[in-house]
Amino acid sequence: MDSDFWHQKWERGDIGFHEQQVNPALVGNMESLNLIKGSRLFLPLCGKTQDIAWLLAQGYRVVGAELSKRAINELFQQLNVTPDITEAGELTRYSANNIDIWAGDIFNLGANSLGAVDAIYDRAALVALPEEMRQRYAIHLDAICHSVQQLLVTCEYNQQLHDGPPFSVSEQELQRLYGNQYQLNRLAQDDIAGGFKGKVAATISVWHLHR
Numbered sequence: 001m002d003s004d005f006w007h008q009k010w011e012r013g014d015i016g017f018h019e020q021q022v023n024p025a026l027v028g029n030m031e032s033l034n035l036i037k038g039s040r041l042f043l044p045l046c047g048k049t050q051d052i053a054w055l056l057a058q059g060y061r062v063v064g065a066e067l068s069k070r071a072i073n074e075l076f077q078q079l080n081v082t083p084d085i086t087e088a089g090e091l092t093r094y095s096a097n098n099i100d101i102w103a104g105d106i107f108n109l110g111a112n113s114l115g116a117v118d119a120i121y122d123r124a125a126l127v128a129l130p131e132e133m134r135q136r137y138a139i140h141l142d143a144i145c146h147s148v149q150q151l152l153v154t155c156e157y158n159q160q161l162h163d164g165p166p167f168s169v170s171e172q173e174l175q176r177l178y179g180n181q182y183q184l185n186r187l188a189q190d191d192i193a194g195g196f197k198g199k200v201a202a203t204i205s206v207w208h209l210h211r
């Protein structure tokens with residue numbers, strides 16, 4: 001799953017992953033992170049999620065990483081904000097009050113550029129990646145975020161009945177990816193009404209990963 005796959009999705013408007021509402025897992029579980037206002041949250045593979053506007057409105061700061069400049073431009077249009085845009089090597093930084101979004105491949109984003117973060121919110125990031133990339137993603141996230149706590153949303157279904165993304169990620173896999181750095185606390189697990197894509201039985205889990 002290379003960058004072209006995602007760029008084409010954005011160009012075609014094939015973005016079924018993009019939700020029109022703030023994700024209920026975020027609203028319902030943000031308190032578990034016990035963060036003070038002004039804390040800085042990292043949203044890897046952020047797209048143009050409405051969750052960013054919600055976090056800003058709650059008084060948090062946000063930093064994101066996203067391949068698609070189209071997505072980032074649409075995000076700032078939604079926010080009704082004009083960002084400062086600066087080139088930084090292979091990445092481009094879009095900044096405004098309380099928000100920085102890095103355009104480019106997350107694997108090119110280093111800890112210094114990212115800056116200090118207090119928590120990670122991963123919705124449709126880990127599960128957007130095929131199995132062979134997930135280990136690399138988890139290692140990279142740890143390297144640039146130093147094992148700060150995470151609010152993580154995963155889905156589980158029979159991967160043989162449907163291709164990802166989103167991919168099915170089991171608790172066993174999470175233990176392999178994150179078990180050394182984190183304790184895994186499942187905050188919620190719900191069936192997807194009618195099944196995944198209306199056909200495959202699936203559950204959504206919300207996890208708090210903490211040390």
Ligand SMILES: C[S@@+](CC[C@H](N)C(=O)[O-])C[C@H]1O[C@@H](n2cnc3c(N)ncnc32)[C@H](O)[C@@H]1O
Binds near residue numbers: 044
């Ligand atoms: C499934 S979408 C989820 C977007 C967002 N988290 C949401 O909840 O709407 C995955 C996003 O990751 C971006 N992406 C994929 N690979 C990436 C990479 N290596 N670096 C940065 N962004 C990436 C895609 O362009 C896409 O917008």
